[in-house]
Amino acid sequence: MKKIYILCIEDEPEVLEAIERDMGVLEDSFPLETAENTTEARQVIAEILEQGDHIGLILCDHVMPGENGVDLLVELNKQEKTRASRKVLVTGQAGLDATIQAVNEAELSHYVAKPWDPEKLIAAAKLLLTEYILETGLDPKPYMEVLDGARLLKAIHEKGLISDS
């Protein structure tokens, strides 16, 4: 079965650790990959896609050494295989311009201001991964218990997301 990854790009080790801890509840269903900068992120993304797996959710910091996060998100939004990936900016320092760019050009799905409330972050991640599955039409059966079950059930009833076999 193809896996759906969560990718986290963050240069500060303590912050990365906090996100890893919060996303741990989804780990069984959605493996987490991390990167410290955009260059490493591109490598990780290429590796995941090469295996034929999916990237469902990208949590990205803005201010990092080298290229900034919003530019990477804009680029990923232009690429076929990462367009549907839900993109989240996790930052304390993105200015208005960068944020506007992220919304308009990267179709940002969600904005998380540091410091965040873990429960809200997990809820957002579940919602965004549900949207990803609905948009891509992937088999929702393995994820129904962890994600937004009500929304998936609605899609099964109304859109035939799963059919009889």
Next chain:
Amino acid sequence: MKLNKQTIALLLGLIGLVAPLLMPLEGLNFAGQITLGIFLMAAVFWLLEPIPIFATSVVVILLQVFFLSGQGLLGDYLGQIEGYSPQSFRDFYGTLASPIIILFLGGFCLAAASVKYGLDRNLTRWLLRPFGTRSQYVCLGLMVATATLSAFMSNTATTAMMITVVIPIIAQLDKADPFRKVVALCIPFAANIGGIATPIGTPPNAIALAALREQGIEITFSTWMMVAVPLVAVMLLVAWRLLLWIFPPATERFEVKFEGTLDKSPAAIGAYCVFGLTVLLWVTEALHGISSTVIAFIPIALLPALSVLDKSDIRGFSWEVLWLVAGGISLGLSLEQTGLAAWLVDLVSWGALSGFMLFAVFGAVGFGLALFISNTVAATILVPLAVGLGVSGAAGADFNMTILILVIAVTVSFPMVLPISTPPNAIAMSTGIIQTKDMARSGLIIGLCGFGVTLAFGVFYFPFFF
């Protein structure tokens, strides 16, 4: 190349495809050998799923068109085989629009219209009303409503709708109350059982009907219902009592509220009328004599014409189910026509088995297969063998092919032991209310009862009709 599970499955399938061509198989002509290869490959792919099951079905049609049709690569060569004439590629393509596929497409149109205008929810509301608020009768009501809807709609979509409504209500019950489990299990079980009730209830029915049509046996919609509805009714009652026995409820009263009112917009009225008309004409087939497969085109044409269904609704149909069924029908054509089915059947000496034992053997294999793989695929593999038994005359004089095929079609709907057994089971598991062992225990007992009841019906009740 990495040797993962998918690659191994693909390789095994390809070995299955080629192997029968490399060994001499006595009594089987070259076309039969090719068909055996396609059959083995399809069986491996359907079992191990290196590619989606509906994709395997269309690959089957591709291989048939290229290697078994008179117009394919081997057309001239196949034409020289004594006593055999290859089929036209049109026959294989034709399965994609066979009358049975059109019947299902008609069903899809009705289901889409009723979901779009909430007819299914309103029907559930009305169906539940007479059952009051005593918890055990509410449970029976839920089962009757689920089974009724799933007889005309997809079992999976019906389960999703019922679960959506019911889960918030059972969430309010005491966590230790076994009634929660009863409710969460009665819905998928009733959906699986309800699919048996009509020809369009679930895809395995299509495989059986198509195979029978090929043999010149046409079963009307009303005959199917007369045969199947009593069985469904018995099994709903059995499942209901067994669930209450396995998980004795603590709650005395339980109320299910379906919100909403009847949509009275012109499009919705159109949907109700077409739905009512089509179902009425289907169940009265014996009176007017117009085939249900002909009537099925009424909703296909009228619902878009009345703007009840639009472009996006049509795109949303489960087309892959039709591909799955068409591939199954197409494979069945070659199995019979090349003599492979009869040849396979001859490998076993069936003469020693009574009619009842044949039902039991085929039913048991169907039940076992459908536990783990798609019910439709289980029927696809077994129904042609039943046809082979009938055609070759290997089974003795008292053998009734029609009933055997019906027994297969019905029993493959009963395995509901595991979450993977059927999509409705998977949906029920995702609620988190039941554990796999709850489903396995109750599903196994009820499934085996279903198997037993089907055998009894096959011996004592079906012969009144066939």
